[in-house]
Amino acid sequence: MVVETKQDVRSMVQEITAPWKGKHGGVIPVLQETQKKVGYLSREAMEVVSEELGVPLAELYGVATFYAQFHLKPRGRHIIRVCRGTACHVRGSGKIMDKIMSMLKVKENGTTDDLRFTLEPVACLGCCGLAPVVMIDDDTHGRLTDDEAALQKFLDQYA
Amino acid sequence: MALYRAHVLICHGTGCASGGAPKVLEAFKEELAKKGLEKEILVIATGCHGMCEFGPIVVVYPEGTFYSQVKPSDVAEIVEEHLYKGRIVTRLLYKEPLSAQKVCHYKDIPFYGKQHRIVLSNCGYINPDNIDEYISRDGYQALGKCLVEMTPAAVIDEMKKSGLRGRGGGGFPTGMKWGFCAASPGDKKYVICNADEGDPGAFMDRSILEGDPHAVIEGMMIGGYAMGADEGYIYCRAEYPLAIKRLQTAIKNATEYGLLGEDILGTGFNFTLHIKEGAGAFVCGEETALMASIEGQRGMPRARPPFPAVKGLWGKPTNINNVETWANVPRIIVQGAECFAAMGTEKSKGTKVFALTGKVKNTGLVEVPMGITIREIVFEIGGGIIGDKKFKAVQIGGPSGGCLVDEHLDLAVDYESLTAAGAIMGSGGLVVLDEGNCMVDTAKFFLEFTQRESCGKCVPCREGTKKMLDILTRITEGKGVPEDIDRLLYLGNQIKDASLCALGGTAPNPVLTTLKYFRHEYEAHIFDKKCPAGVCQSLLRYSINTEKCIGCTKCARNCPVSCISGKVKEPHVIDQDKCIKCGACMDNCPVGAVVKG
Ligand SMILES: Cc1cc2nc3c(=O)[nH]c(=O)nc-3n(C[C@H](O)[C@H](O)[C@H](O)COP(=O)(O)O)c2cc1C
Ligand code: SF4
Numbered sequence: 001m002v003v004e005t006k007q008d009v010r011s012m013v014q015e016i017t018a019p020w021k022g023k024h025g026g027v028i029p030v031l032q033e034t035q036k037k038v039g040y041l042s043r044e045a046m047e048v049v050s051e052e053l054g055v056p057l058a059e060l061y062g063v064a065t066f067y068a069q070f071h072l073k074p075r076g077r078h079i080i081r082v083c084r085g086t087a088c089h090v091r092g093s094g095k096i097m098d099k100i101m102s103m104l105k106v107k108e109n110g111t112t113d114d115l116r117f118t119l120e121p122v123a124c125l126g127c128c129g130l131a132p133v134v135m136i137d138d139d140t141h142g143r144l145t146d147d148e149a150a151l152q153k154f155l156d157q158y159a
Numbered sequence: 160m161a162l163y164r165a166h167v168l169i170c171h172g173t174g175c176a177s178g179g180a181p182k183v184l185e186a187f188k189e190e191l192a193k194k195g196l197e198k199e200i201l202v203i204a205t206g207c208h209g210m211c212e213f214g215p216i217v218v219v220y221p222e223g224t225f226y227s228q229v230k231p232s233d234v235a236e237i238v239e240e241h242l243y244k245g246r247i248v249t250r251l252l253y254k255e256p257l258s259a260q261k262v263c264h265y266k267d268i269p270f271y272g273k274q275h276r277i278v279l280s281n282c283g284y285i286n287p288d289n290i291d292e293y294i295s296r297d298g299y300q301a302l303g304k305c306l307v308e309m310t311p312a313a314v315i316d317e318m319k320k321s322g323l324r325g326r327g328g329g330g331f332p333t334g335m336k337w338g339f340c341a342a343s344p345g346d347k348k349y350v351i352c353n354a355d356e357g358d359p360g361a362f363m364d365r366s367i368l369e370g371d372p373h374a375v376i377e378g379m380m381i382g383g384y385a386m387g388a389d390e391g392y393i394y395c396r397a398e399y400p401l402a403i404k405r406l407q408t409a410i411k412n413a414t415e416y417g418l419l420g421e422d423i424l425g426t427g428f429n430f431t432l433h434i435k436e437g438a439g440a441f442v443c444g445e446e447t448a449l450m451a452s453i454e455g456q457r458g459m460p461r462a463r464p465p466f467p468a469v470k471g472l473w474g475k476p477t478n479i480n481n482v483e484t485w486a487n488v489p490r491i492i493v494q495g496a497e498c499f500a501a502m503g504t505e506k507s508k509g510t511k512v513f514a515l516t517g518k519v520k521n522t523g524l525v526e527v528p529m530g531i532t533i534r535e536i537v538f539e540i541g542g543g544i545i546g547d548k549k550f551k552a553v554q555i556g557g558p559s560g561g562c563l564v565d566e567h568l569d570l571a572v573d574y575e576s577l578t579a580a581g582a583i584m585g586s587g588g589l590v591v592l593d594e595g596n597c598m599v600d601t602a603k604f605f606l607e608f609t610q611r612e613s614c615g616k617c618v619p620c621r622e623g624t625k626k627m628l629d630i631l632t633r634i635t636e637g638k639g640v641p642e643d644i645d646r647l648l649y650l651g652n653q654i655k656d657a658s659l660c661a662l663g664g665t666a667p668n669p670v671l672t673t674l675k676y677f678r679h680e681y682e683a684h685i686f687d688k689k690c691p692a693g694v695c696q697s698l699l700r701y702s703i704n705t706e707k708c709i710g711c712t713k714c715a716r717n718c719p720v721s722c723i724s725g726k727v728k729e730p731h732v733i734d735q736d737k738c739i740k741c742g743a744c745m746d747n748c749p750v751g752a753v754v755k756g
């Protein structure tokens with residue numbers, strides 16, 4: 001996931017765009033793949049996508065800023081998604097969000113200085129039966145409380 | 160196929176998987192191997208049973224014994240007692256909240272008693288990654304019947320006769336929609352499955368995709384045949400990684416079996432299917448925005464007409480249906496339109512899956528016949544309100560819907576009755592609220608959601624929802640003014656009428672219905688500066704009852720802003736100016752001396 005040089009980015013993005021050249025509908029899958037590989041949508045990466053797909057940079061920027069999934073700034077190694085869907089709201093996910101914010105000293109959608117965590121709210125993760133739910137990377141954790149010691153233990157699993 | 164004397168079904172839906180189901184499965188395999196039972200007993204990973212709160216769930220057949228909250232450490236006992244000696248492990252049976260009795264069998268659980276599982280009939284019974292299991296339960300039979308015995312027109316006729324209506328929210332008759340697309344001139348057409356499931360609190364589409372992906376695929380192929388489309392897209396939320404994985408496997412297996420691809424079943428019918436991952440925008444659930452998103456643009460709705468049936472994806476005739484709608488299709492073809500139309504009310508046929516959440520004892524996915532009452536859903540299937548508190552309302556249809564109250568408990572649920580009451584069927588989110596929920600806060604919660612998700616293309620929705628939210632925020636902070644109620648009504652009705660798409664067109668519903676049924680709560684916030692349910696932080700006041708306080712200092716030590724003073728063994732006091740109303744003192748007081756109000 002860590003990309004060192006400009007050349008790396010270029011060849012990596014070219015690899016991603018190759019199957020989409022001359023086809024329609026490639027913009028979003030290419031940006032998704034690029035973000036997955038590079039970590040975020042850096043200026044260099046976007047420039048290469050633009051060149052390779054023949055889509056103006058402004059248009060790519062328009063697409064990237066429309067969708068919540070895309071990020072133009074570097075993000076943490078681990079993404080914490082606190083569910084703010086209905087079931088979780090009714091069962092106190094707001095308090096959990098507040099607690100994690102104060103523990104990590106970040107705001108919603110913020111990243112910790114050491115680039116360890118990025119904290120995001122998300123609408124329903126689809127396991128409302130376990131509300132309140134927090135997802136870290138691809139792991140779903142349910143039935144959480146705002147107990148600080150328990151949350152700390154839980155965050156400690158992610159270095 | 161080898162014969163087994165027992166099957167152990169372990170739920171691998173998202174709920175149970177996060178509760179440790181994969182480890183339970185490992186433990187079963189290990190234990191069975193240790194006892195040499197692996198040739199007699201088959202372990203299967205299934206989709207969701209809808210009772211995720213009690214997961215991980217393990218069902219043992221042929222008896223249908225239903226074990227809940229199974230941990231890896233329980234497995235040895237189940238294997239030893241149940242599978243080896245034939246004695247049920249009572250300790251792990253599901254406890255029914257109404258009677259507090261342990262229930263042994265799946266079929267005896269009241270949560271399932273009133274349900275009628277058609278769309279969900281395979282969820283929790285079969286291994287979704289195994290196409291043979293789907294086929295063994297009549298899978299792909301409907302496709303065969305359509306391709307071999309029925310003309311495309313006959314398929315559309317059958318859909319019309321069934322009375323199936325779109326489950327994605329609008330409730331448009333499916334057969335009629337297919338008819339439009341079929342009649343639309345063009346040699347290239349598309350079918351799309353809308354799996355963007357944006358309603359925060361609904362997860363039926365996810366469970367169907369995770370538990371029975373082939374049903375959706377088969378439905379889409381039948382639609383493709385009926386309308387003359389040879390290509391399909393499934394647009395699925397990226398937040399559903401497991402659903403996407405299961406779909407990928409299902410498509411791969413169906414292609415290997417010759418059920419997808421070219422010349423399917425030797426009939427000359429071709430069909431290919433792609434998965435598109437959404438990128439996190441609620442508005443992309445709207446059909447024209449969804450197509451823009453597949454094309455790689457910003458996902459903004461456009462005016463209709465032209466409808467997708469005329470000018471859809473890449474300008475070609477296109478038909479979009481919801482996951483649950485597609486999953487109904489094969490069942491209708493196999494069982495016949497009459498059988499389907501026999502269920503439900505005059506204008507709403509079949510079943511609907513609801514995601515029952517909030518303050519009920521049994522939360523989960525429930526599939527019920529149209530026409531069931533809210534009372535049956537909340538009090539019989541849901542088992543009533545947690546802690547036997549007083550029922551206050553149900554919010555139905557998510558952020559586009561509205562609330563229903565006591566007087567609606569005996570309302571027969573269908574598309575028309577809900578709309579008449581000011582709510583909508585929507586995607587089927589059903590949140591139960593009790594006396595501890597503040598209706599102004601609830602309305603604000605939904606409006607925050609729609610406001611954030613407004614795409615910004617049209618002014619009434621972009622600016623109007625923001626203004627409404629400002630007013631609601633002000634009211635919950637105790638800064639509301641008397642004119643605010645009229646302003647909310649005025650704005651709400653304007654936004655409903657003037658917005659381009661249904662996001663704006665329905666966004667005011669939660670506010671308008673709570674104003675209709677709970678106007679007094681708004682008034683209490685505005686005039687008395689009180690939140691009757693004790694939810695709105697700014698209107699709360701924490702104080703210490705000096706008679707009860709034993710001076711243990713616990714509250715003072717836990718207060719994050721150190722605004723509680725008092726000597727050891729003497730009554731403590733809270734400095735109201737500094738208090739941030741976090742509630743820590745109340746949570747920590749051993750004698751309940753802290754009061755809120
Ligand atoms: C803001 C907005 C969000 C929507 N979200 C969804 C959704 O998540 N899933 C869905 O199936 N339909 C959604 N719809 C409805 C679709 O536009 C469309 O009516 C539906 O997919 C048609 O399928 P059906 O006839 O099977 O219901 C949404 C509509 C709007 C206006
Ligand atoms: S109503 Fe809202 S979401 Fe729909 S087009 Fe207008 S601004 Fe966009």
Ligand code: SF4
Nearest residue numbers: 718738739741742744
């Ligand atoms: S509510 Fe919180 S801030 Fe206020 S007195 Fe209690 S502990 Fe302190």
Ligand code: FES
Nearest residue numbers: 083085088125128
């Ligand atoms: S509301 Fe949080 S998982 Fe559904």
Ligand code: FES
Nearest residue numbers: 172174175207211
């Ligand atoms: S995920 Fe297991 S019951 Fe829903």
